[in-house]
Amino acid sequence: MVIIMLGAPGTGKGTVAGILTSKLGIPQVSTGDIFRKHIKEQTELGKLAESYISKGQLVPDDVTIDLVKNRLKDSDVQNGIILDGFPRTVKQAEELDKILNKEGKKVDIVINLTTPEEEIIERIVNRRVCSNQDCKTIYNLVLNPPKQEGICDKCGHELIQRKDDNVETVKSRLENYFELTSTLVEYYEKQGKIYSALVSKAINKLGEDVAEDIVKYIENLK
Numbered sequence: 111m112v113i114i115m116l117g118a119p120g121t122g123k124g125t126v127a128g129i130l131t132s133k134l135g136i137p138q139v140s141t142g143d144i145f146r147k148h149i150k151e152q153t154e155l156g157k158l159a160e161s162y163i164s165k166g167q168l169v170p171d172d173v174t175i176d177l178v179k180n181r182l183k184d185s186d187v188q189n190g191i192i193l194d195g196f197p198r199t200v201k202q203a204e205e206l207d208k209i210l211n212k213e214g215k216k217v218d219i220v221i222n223l224t225t226p227e228e229e230i231i232e233r234i235v236n237r238r239v240c241s242n243q244d245c246k247t248i249y250n251l252v253l254n255p256p257k258q259e260g261i262c263d264k265c266g267h268e269l270i271q272r273k274d275d276n277v278e279t280v281k282s283r284l285e286n287y288f289e290l291t292s293t294l295v296e297y298y299e300k301q302g303k304i305y306s307a308l309v310s311k312a313i314n315k316l317g318e319d320v321a322e323d324i325v326k327y328i329e330n331l332k
């Protein structure tokens with residue numbers, strides 16, 4: 111099963127994908143996480159990605175498509191994948207369709223998360239993530255704080271703040287989302303693949319509830 115997590119920055123793609131991975135046993139692949147790993151290791155790809163990510167811009171399509179194309183060859187994702195943050199442009203979506211078609215696969219479901227913009231900024235500036243690459247649990251200092259300040263509940267590693275989690279960069283990420291990515295809702299709506307969920311404190315929807323609803327929806331598809 112190929113699941114795509116679509117949504118503006120901070121809508122909860124990573125949070126919901128993480129819960130879905132444990133509920134469905136399907137690996138989560140986040141292009142943002144892969145880029146951040148490369149940035150940390152200062153590889154050539156990392157240096158290039160950093161020059162875009164630090165300004166809140168998208169990494170160029172050819173680079174991102176190549177990265178995902180190669181990742182899709184790995185043995186752990188042959189029976190299913192949750193793509194978190196890819197595709198983000200129509201070009202990426204078209205290329206993904208081509209890659210999957212060649213293998214007799216297709217995108218099965220596109221989870222489109224939406225959150226009011228004012229909540230997004232608040233969420234992102236208060237986000238902290240586990241520094242352990244094998245854990246990467248996501249917290250929020252206000253909405254979902256760790257039990258012990260600065261320490262991951264799950265693995266005990268230090269929590270860090272992402273470099274692109276500041277108000278200025280978030281605004282640019284949001285602009286890019288509305289300009290380049292939001293059109294994908296229509297792209298997948300035409301294919302009848304969209305599952306939309308409003309994730310907002312106004313309706314008290316937490317990541318766990320959203321993931322449970324998605325699992326039920328997927329079970330009914332079978």
Ligand code: AP5
Pocket residue numbers: 117118119120121122123124125126140141142143145162163166167168169170174194195196197198202233234236237238248249250251253254283309310311315316317318
């Ligand atoms: P990426 O890492 O994907 O960042 P993003 O899209 O900006 O999304 P975020 O990770 O910020 O938010 P999220 O939706 O995962 O929310 P989260 O679950 O953490 O990409 C980073 C950069 O890499 C991009 O800007 C771009 O430059 C580049 N890039 C990546 N993919 C690319 C591509 N395909 N093409 C080109 N460039 C690409 O939640 C946010 C916060 O809210 C957390 O604190 C969490 O605890 C809290 N929260 C989550 N859900 C809830 C809830 N239901 N209730 C209360 N709080 C919640």
Ligand code: MG
Pocket residue numbers: 123124125140142
């Ligand atoms: Mg994320």
